[in-house]
Amino acid sequence: MESSTTTLRKTPLHAVHREMGAKMVPFGGWEMPVEYAGLINEHMAVRRAAGLFDVSHMGELEVRGPGALAFLQRVTSNDVAKLKDGQAQYSALPNDSGAPLDDVIVYRRGPERFMLVVNAGNVEKDFGWLRSRGPEGCEVSDQSDAWALIALQGPLAQAILQPVTGIDLPSIAYYHFAEGDVDGHPAIVARTGYTGEDGFEIFVAPDHAEALWRRLIEAGREKGVQPAGLGARDTLRLEARMCLYGNDMDETTSLVEAGLGWIVSLDEAKGDFPGRAVLEAQKKDGPPRKLVGFEVTGRGIARHGYTVFLDGEPAGPVTSGSYAPYLQKNIGLCYLPAARAAAGTAVEIDVRGRNVPARVVPTPFYKRSKQ
Amino acid sequence: MYPADRRYTKEHEWVRVEGDRGTIGITDHAQKQLGDVVYLELPEVGRKLEAHGSFGTVESVKAVSELFSPVAGEVVEVNTALVAKPETINADPHGQAWMIAVRIADPKAVALLMDAAAYQAYVGSEAK
Numbered sequence: 001m002e003s004s005t006t007t008l009r010k011t012p013l014h015a016v017h018r019e020m021g022a023k024m025v026p027f028g029g030w031e032m033p034v035e036y037a038g039l040i041n042e043h044m045a046v047r048r049a050a051g052l053f054d055v056s057h058m059g060e061l062e063v064r065g066p067g068a069l070a071f072l073q074r075v076t077s078n079d080v081a082k083l084k085d086g087q088a089q090y091s092a093l094p095n096d097s098g099a100p101l102d103d104v105i106v107y108r109r110g111p112e113r114f115m116l117v118v119n120a121g122n123v124e125k126d127f128g129w130l131r132s133r134g135p136e137g138c139e140v141s142d143q144s145d146a147w148a149l150i151a152l153q154g155p156l157a158q159a160i161l162q163p164v165t166g167i168d169l170p171s172i173a174y175y176h177f178a179e180g181d182v183d184g185h186p187a188i189v190a191r192t193g194y195t196g197e198d199g200f201e202i203f204v205a206p207d208h209a210e211a212l213w214r215r216l217i218e219a220g221r222e223k224g225v226q227p228a229g230l231g232a233r234d235t236l237r238l239e240a241r242m243c244l245y246g247n248d249m250d251e252t253t254s255l256v257e258a259g260l261g262w263i264v265s266l267d268e269a270k271g272d273f274p275g276r277a278v279l280e281a282q283k284k285d286g287p288p289r290k291l292v293g294f295e296v297t298g299r300g301i302a303r304h305g306y307t308v309f310l311d312g313e314p315a316g317p318v319t320s321g322s323y324a325p326y327l328q329k330n331i332g333l334c335y336l337p338a339a340r341a342a343a344g345t346a347v348e349i350d351v352r353g354r355n356v357p358a359r360v361v362p363t364p365f366y367k368r369s370k371q
Numbered sequence: 372m373y374p375a376d377r378r379y380t381k382e383h384e385w386v387r388v389e390g391d392r393g394t395i396g397i398t399d400h401a402q403k404q405l406g407d408v409v410y411l412e413l414p415e416v417g418r419k420l421e422a423h424g425s426f427g428t429v430e431s432v433k434a435v436s437e438l439f440s441p442v443a444g445e446v447v448e449v450n451t452a453l454v455a456k457p458e459t460i461n462a463d464p465h466g467q468a469w470m471i472a473v474r475i476a477d478p479k480a481v482a483l484l485m486d487a488a489a490y491q492a493y494v495g496s497e498a499k
Contacts, residue, residue, distance in 0.1 A: 299410075323409040352428075
């Protein structure tokens with residue numbers, strides 16, 4: 001294994017990003033496009049039409065065998081038994097404190113075949129963790145190199161993708177997927193995303209990624225599709241109040257504190273998993289602190305790491321913070337004591353030495369209207 | 372590309388001098404590096420600035436950048452319209468997006484700054 005190399009990995013779409021004028025940055029060990037024509041432009045394209053994202057840096061782990069379901073029940077927080085073939089589920093790999101080693105999406109490809117999509121920077125950690133938990137009757141393998149992942153997100157995503165695939169897209173419900181040909185090659189098409197909009201994530205072999213990317217750009221040209229970078233992906237997910245692993249949650253924040261109690265199953269069928277007792281108690285009695293959304297009411301942008309003050313005392317850092325292009329407000333997330341986490345609570349953010357007022361607001365900040 | 376009627380700094384500010392009045396902004400290269408500008412903080416009229424001293428901050432969605440005065444002097448005018456519409460910095464960095472005007476303490480010092488050709492070469496060499 002290579003260990004000391006600092007060389008950034010490149011996705012199969014690297015050359016296309018360069019060609020399309022992307023500004024490239026390091027992210028999770030990869031060289032990724034952060035923006036093309038401008039972050040705000042890309043953000044708005046996703047809200048109004050569609051954006052095309054390369055998220056091939058994400059990892060794919062496969063758990064396969066007669067014991068796969070039972071094993072996943074032991075290591076994830078959500079109830080995997082609820083999944084049918086072709087269905088996906090947002091979940092997490094909790095530690096003994098009920099905090100996530102990672103947040104993941106579990107795809108049931110068959111009764112004995114599951115795929116976990118994990119964060120780029122966590123692939124090795126997750127893979128090592130799963131193997132250390134003693135998989136029985138199943139095999140865990142890292143399939144990350146076998147997949148490129150392209151996300152097409154926005155209200156026009158379905159209209160743009162449909163002509164490129166024989167899969168009947170309207171029949172794929174939210175958090176479901178289908179396997180079939182896209183642009184003439186085998187693919188997995190999932191109705192999932194990280195933007196707060198309708199859209200698809202398309203898994204294809206790395207060799208076919210570039211052709212599919214170009215095809216989708218072409219198919220969406222008249223509909224206003226834009227290639228979109230990690231910059232817009234971050235502001236889109238923040239408006240939709242989706243947590244970013246490593247910022248809004250990590251191995252020290254319980255899932256219930258992070259507002260992810262809904263992916264913690266305490267059903268009888270679920271059985272025991274790491275942190276279950278802690279999470280059960282927090283779901284029943286409430287967690288000591290909660291991840292809340294705030295809106296800056298003064299002048300200034302609250303950014304990741306800036307200190308939040310509650311009643312003049314430091315309460316912790318801003319976990320995510322940015323100008324929100326669609327809302328045209330400055331918003332962010334931070335942890336507050338549960339007793340003070342209600343909407344309306346006044347806080348202050350230390351913006352480079354200046355205390356700027358903000359207040360807790362209901363989340364998500366942005367929710368798309370259902371057609 | 373870079374107007375010849377002004378001087379430039381390594382921190383990518385420009386200053387246009389008329390008598391002892393210097394009008395200051397950031398360069399096209401700077402706005403491109405920043406990306407979409409969404410926030411601007413400028414000093415009050417009357418503030419005394421040192422050469423290469425900070426006079427404010429400009430923020431894009433992703434980045435915060437401090438603004439440094441090319442020259443020493445006293446702020447005599449602030450472009451408050453720009454504070455309300457900071458995206459103008461992306462659209463017209465060398466024109467409408469002037470930020471402040473100062474009464475220059477030592478007009479001779481301006482000659483030490485880069486002219487347009489030198490700045491163009493500097494930006495060219497800075498690109499990887």
